[in-house]
Amino acid sequence: xxxxxxxxxxxxxxxxxxxxxxxxxxxxxxxxxxxxxxxxxxxxxxxxxxxxxxxxxxxxxxxxxxxxxxxxxxxxxxxxxxxxxxxxxxxxxxxxxxxxxxxxxxxxxxxxxxxxxxxxxxxxxxxxxxxxxxxxxxxxxxxxxxxxxxxxxxxxxxxxxxxxxxxxxxxxxxxxxxxxxxxxxxxxxxxxxxxxxxxxxxxxxxxxxxxxxxxxxxxxxxxxxxxxxxxxxxxxxxxxxxxxxxxxxxxxxxxxxxxxxxxxxxxxxxxxxxxxxxxxxxxxxxxxxxxxxxxxxxxxxxxxxxxxxxxxxxxxxxxxxxxxxxxxxxxxxxxxxxxxxxxxxxxxxxxxxxxxxxxxxxxxxxxxxxxxxxxxxxxxxxxxxxxxxxxxxxxxxxxxxxxxxxxxxxxxxxxxxxxxxxxxxxxxxxxxxxxxxxxxxxxxxxxxxxxxxxxxxxxxxxxxxxxxxxxxxxxxxxxxxxxxxxxxxxxxxxxxxxxxxxxxxxxxxxxxxxxxxxxxxxxxxxxxxxxxxxxxxxx
Numbered sequence: 001x002x003x004x005x006x007x008x009x010x011x012x013x014x015x016x017x018x019x020x021x022x023x024x025x026x027x028x029x030x031x032x033x034x035x036x037x038x039x040x041x042x043x044x045x046x047x048x049x050x051x052x053x054x055x056x057x058x059x060x061x062x063x064x065x066x067x068x069x070x071x072x073x074x075x076x077x078x079x080x081x082x083x084x085x086x087x088x089x090x091x092x093x094x095x096x097x098x099x100x101x102x103x104x105x106x107x108x109x110x111x112x113x114x115x116x117x118x119x120x121x122x123x124x125x126x127x128x129x130x131x132x133x134x135x136x137x138x139x140x141x142x143x144x145x146x147x148x149x150x151x152x153x154x155x156x157x158x159x160x161x162x163x164x165x166x167x168x169x170x171x172x173x174x175x176x177x178x179x180x181x182x183x184x185x186x187x188x189x190x191x192x193x194x195x196x197x198x199x200x201x202x203x204x205x206x207x208x209x210x211x212x213x214x215x216x217x218x219x220x221x222x223x224x225x226x227x228x229x230x231x232x233x234x235x236x237x238x239x240x241x242x243x244x245x246x247x248x249x250x251x252x253x254x255x256x257x258x259x260x261x262x263x264x265x266x267x268x269x270x271x272x273x274x275x276x277x278x279x280x281x282x283x284x285x286x287x288x289x290x291x292x293x294x295x296x297x298x299x300x301x302x303x304x305x306x307x308x309x310x311x312x313x314x315x316x317x318x319x320x321x322x323x324x325x326x327x328x329x330x331x332x333x334x335x336x337x338x339x340x341x342x343x344x345x346x347x348x349x350x351x352x353x354x355x356x357x358x359x360x361x362x363x364x365x366x367x368x369x370x371x372x373x374x375x376x377x378x379x380x381x382x383x384x385x386x387x388x389x390x391x392x393x394x395x396x397x398x399x400x401x402x403x404x405x406x407x408x409x410x411x412x413x414x415x416x417x418x419x420x421x422x423x424x425x426x427x428x429x430x431x432x433x434x435x436x437x438x439x440x441x442x443x444x445x446x447x448x449x450x451x452x453x454x455x456x457x458x459x460x461x462x463x464x465x466x467x468x469x470x471x472x473x474x475x476x477x478x479x480x481x482x483x484x485x486x487x488x489x490x491x492x493x494x495x496x497x498x499x500x501x502x503x504x505x506x507x508x509x510x511x512x513x514x515x516x517x518x519x520x521x522x523x524x525x526x527x528x529x530x531x532x533x534x535x536x537x538x539x
Contacts, residue, residue: 027143027204028147034098035159035166036193037193038135052118066118076233076236079232079425082137082418083228087275093207095138097134097138098135099202107127108129109187110188112127114184137413140159140401160336161333161334161335161390169326172326175320227257230256231256235425235426238430279404285399287396287399290508291392292420293426295508299424302427302431303328309494313465331382331386348399351395355391360502360503363501366494400415434497438496442488442489465490469483
């Protein structure tokens with residue numbers, strides 16, 4: 001990341017024009033608005049799945065497979081195009097890319113709200129993924145070009161806090177909308193927010209680009225898209241099948257890794273690469289992208305299985321479940337903007353290592369949860385977990401972005417988001433698969449003991465705690481012992497999954513301890529006076 005040089009005896013030379021510098025905080029809050037709806041949309045959709053599966057006119061009568069594709073269509077397009085969108089932002093202008101992404105996301109939301117069939121919903125969700133892929137990297141890239149280096153950690157902390165907030169408030173917003181309106185409202189609510197964000201961006205946000213981007217690398221772009229799509233699809237498929245040894249899963253993941261390997265080789269040999277692979281030789285950069293992937297692995301995996309605990313085991317509504325996760329978001333919102341203070345005092349390595357261990361401890365603490373645990377125990381664990389993550393995500397994001405020159409902010413932000421997305425997808429898929437497999441193992445004996453239950457019904461009832469509870473409800477009073485057994489089986493599976501998540505967090509702590517520098521080294525770039533900045537400067 002660019003740095004301001006300090007002339008002998010004088011203050012640092014600033015790189016952001018005065019007129020941009022004066023409105024930098026208004027620009028940040030505008031960027032947060034666009035970021036909020038893109039991240040929030042996925043967590044809102046999870047709440048609406050049951051309603052969309054309901055037959056018409058209440059829902060669309062979507063099957064389980066169609067519901068999965070409504071989620072996965074977005075994820076695949078989003079993940080596949082993240083890197084490409086970052087490159088285009090560096091070349092064409094980050095404001096232009098951001099406006100395009102928001103407009104496409106808003107149009108996709110409008111179409112999804114009025115989808116007439118599950119197939120249409122899947123297609124329109126893919127459109128939303130296209131728009132979201134152009135929004136996420138651009139927000140962080142613009143941020144890096146409107147704040148001076150000394151203020152970037154604080155700004156990134158606020159940006160990271162907005163991500164955590166969006167993940168947690170999605171179920172609350174979805175529950176409120178579904179209580180009052182039809183299922184399409186969870187998409188339609190995006191449209192007015194998009195219009196406000198577009199208007200604010202046109203007025204406030206400056207454009208910026210790489211002043212010397214070089215020739216485009218179409219082969220590299222194509223390889224990155226194909227490799228990421230194959231990798232993410234394989235991960236998703238493994239989670240759906242709860243079997244990562246299935247030939248289809250292994251083949252797809254291996255194919256994605258091979259293509260990405262070819263991409264790396266191509267970048268090393270190209271005289272106009274899309275990304276300088278040499279960045280990964282920097283310990284700060286490599287350790288930071290690994291840490292961001294691992295922390296999102298834990299975050300997305302935990303928010304996935306804790307929803308089933310709160311709703312299925314404890315019997316709370318989707319809206320109440322969303323409210324119970326608020327301490328996780330509140331802690332991130334409180335501490336993320338202040339993480340820089342701890343980093344300034346103790347260094348990024350010490351802060352991130354300690355925080356990773358805090359996250360691991362809270363995962364182990366989930367073993368305290370059972371059918372009668374006071375809710376304050378869970379709330380306290382969520383708050384501590386959010387505080388730990390709030391002291392990880394901003395410093396590692398700063399490490400990623402400040403390892404690269406300012407003009408490469410788009411591709412740097414894209415890499416940050418690629419690892420974040422892959423880590424989160426892995427978390428849901430791997431931890432979800434572990435949860436499902438362990439639950440089936442724990443409940444299978446009880447299902448086998450039920451007299452007269454067909455094999456197909458027995459298999460279906462073991463798919464999830466919801467399926468088992470559905471069977472128990474149909475049995476009336478005779479199903480109460482089965483429901484109690486389902487709760488015990490789920491709690492056992494959740495505890496195993498929490499321990500696995502804790503292990504991943506400990507791995508993250510060791511990676512950070514071994515490779516993340518205590519103090520960041522600035523990326524080499526000559527400073528320029530404000531009034532002499534050329535193309536590529538924020539304007």
